[in-house]
Amino acid sequence: VAVLSNKRIVVTGGSAGLGLAIAKALREAQADVTVVARDEGRLEAARETGAHAIAGDATDAVLMDRVIAHRDPDVLILNAGARLPMARIDELSWEGFSTAWDTDVRATLIGIQAALRTPMRPGTRVMVMSSGAAMVMSHPAISPDDLRLSGGYVGAKRMIWFMAHQADAVSRERGLGIRFQALVPGQLVGATELGRTVARAYAEIEGVTVDEHILRKYGSHLQPAQIGRQVVELLSEPEYENGIAYGFRAEAPILPLDVQGPR
């Protein structure tokens, strides 16, 4: 369906996993998509969807300023995220512990600042990739023990969600009309490299397979393609314009998490 045929969309980390699935779904909806990721070889998968590909680091401010100035996007999706070392807190160096801060939070900050500095046009949107892990200790279904090997990831993903609020406040104060929204996959996505790394670490301790671990902890498999389709829905249905955060769960409709009045 050509629902996004007039939209230019930039996706960071769009060469694999969730970012690639989002890029694919956006291309199927006829959007003009540009993907930014570091490894030139892996960008081929993005090119195969018909997306433009830029080899570069989403934590590079000069690059992100240039991408936004040249591509002039209607939507910027800040999805780039690091793979985690996965270890107990007594085994992690600061470098390992802060992996998600050094890539995910940093790239989100750089992307948000580029969007606000350029600035993107009124009516444009910036989506940042958080995680259901961000809701640990505030949602009974998400147990701290199930996240005990992920170092600083939980705080990093909570930070990213809050950064959508911080950026949205700046946009409102400056009258820019850019909307900032957080994407919150509510379950581990085992089909990505990051998801598999995470699931493998717990499965080993539990003495079960990766599949068994995911089904036991999360009850079902959340698929990247579903997230891709639901991002298209978020961008095409007016009812999703005002919320700050939207969640995804396997075979469930989009879950509005942090919705405010008209902005």
Ligand SMILES: NC(=O)c1ccc[n+]([C@@H]2O[C@H](COP(=O)([O-])OP(=O)(O)OC[C@H]3O[C@@H](n4cnc5c(N)ncnc54)[C@H](OP(=O)(O)O)[C@@H]3O)[C@@H](O)[C@H]2O)c1
């Ligand atoms: N999988 C899950 O269960 C899950 C759940 C909730 C949220 N998330 C979040 O969703 C996002 C994507 O995760 P994923 O599971 O799809 O991971 P993935 O399969 O490891 O893919 C990560 C993507 O990000 C790119 N990337 C990493 N560092 C980058 C950088 N500095 N600059 C530009 N691109 C970079 C990678 O390409 P290069 O390495 O070539 O740059 C790759 O395209 C992450 O923010 C993650 O935290 C994942």
